[in-house]
Amino acid sequence: MPITVKHHYIMTDNTLATRNLADIKKQINDCAASFGLNGAGVTLVCVSKTVEPERIVPVLAGGHRVFGENRVQEALSKWVDLKKQFSGVELHLLGPLQTNKVAHAVSVFDVIETVDREKLARALAREMEKNNKNLPVYIQVNTGGEEQKAGIDPNEADGFIALCRDELKLNVVGLMCIPPVDEEPSPHFALLKKIAQRNNIKNLSMGMSGDFETAVQFGATHVRIGSAIFGARN
Numbered sequence: 001m002p003i004t005v006k007h008h009y010i011m012t013d014n015t016l017a018t019r020n021l022a023d024i025k026k027q028i029n030d031c032a033a034s035f036g037l038n039g040a041g042v043t044l045v046c047v048s049k050t051v052e053p054e055r056i057v058p059v060l061a062g063g064h065r066v067f068g069e070n071r072v073q074e075a076l077s078k079w080v081d082l083k084k085q086f087s088g089v090e091l092h093l094l095g096p097l098q099t100n101k102v103a104h105a106v107s108v109f110d111v112i113e114t115v116d117r118e119k120l121a122r123a124l125a126r127e128m129e130k131n132n133k134n135l136p137v138y139i140q141v142n143t144g145g146e147e148q149k150a151g152i153d154p155n156e157a158d159g160f161i162a163l164c165r166d167e168l169k170l171n172v173v174g175l176m177c178i179p180p181v182d183e184e185p186s187p188h189f190a191l192l193k194k195i196a197q198r199n200n201i202k203n204l205s206m207g208m209s210g211d212f213e214t215a216v217q218f219g220a221t222h223v224r225i226g227s228a229i230f231g232a233r234n
């Protein structure tokens with residue numbers, strides 16, 4: 001299938017992003033092994049927000065299939081076409097979701113990582129029922145209790161998980177967190193893991209370019225990595 005990109009663009013970036021991706025996969029494996037864990041249990045979510053499709057194509061062509069975006073509109077404009085060109089893509093929503101964008105989100109994303117309030121959970125449940133879908137979802141936990149940050153308060157997490165799972169029948173597969181930028185991330189990863197364990201939840205989406213090795217040490221099943229693959233964003 002023809003790919004509408006400038007050839008030289010592919011060639012330059014192909015080398016860089018795919019090499020970075022391979023390096024990070026190796027670091028994940030090495031790090032996991034050093035803590036007696038299996039690196040194969042850690043999925044790298046390649047975060048392609050702000051990255052033009054032309055620069056994503058080489059990573060897809062190299063065989064990677066799990067990606068993350070943080071905006072619904074941007075995901076639609078890039079991934080409807082990319083998904084036609086490459087089969088088997090698993091696209092994760094990593095950013096805050098407004099209820100008026102739930103229908104679009106459910107149409108383009110395969111996993112929603114940012115379920116963080118009752119209104120959104122209900123809207124997602126309704127939309128998915130309407131479309132006969134039950135996408136895997138993560139509950140986002142605001143482990144740092146930050147005013148400006150999305151996520152359910154850790155003290156309300158158990159009740160919210162129960163609501164999502166038992167009453168709304170959402171397919172809750174994991175928990176997700178973004179630790180405060182200026183803090184040591186370990187306690188946040190440990191807290192997320194503790195909440196997951198007591199609620200019998202398997203997946204932990206935690207760790208980004210700057211702290212994924214710490215996240216792996218604390219049992220991350222999914223690390224979300226953007227700038228270490230594609231370079232710094234503007």
Ligand SMILES: *Cc1c(COP(=O)(O)O)cnc(C)c1O
Nearest residue numbers: 047070094208209224225226227
């Ligand atoms: C942007 C973003 C990432 C990736 O951040 P990098 O530091 O570039 O790896 C991960 N998770 C979320 C929720 C993001 O918004």
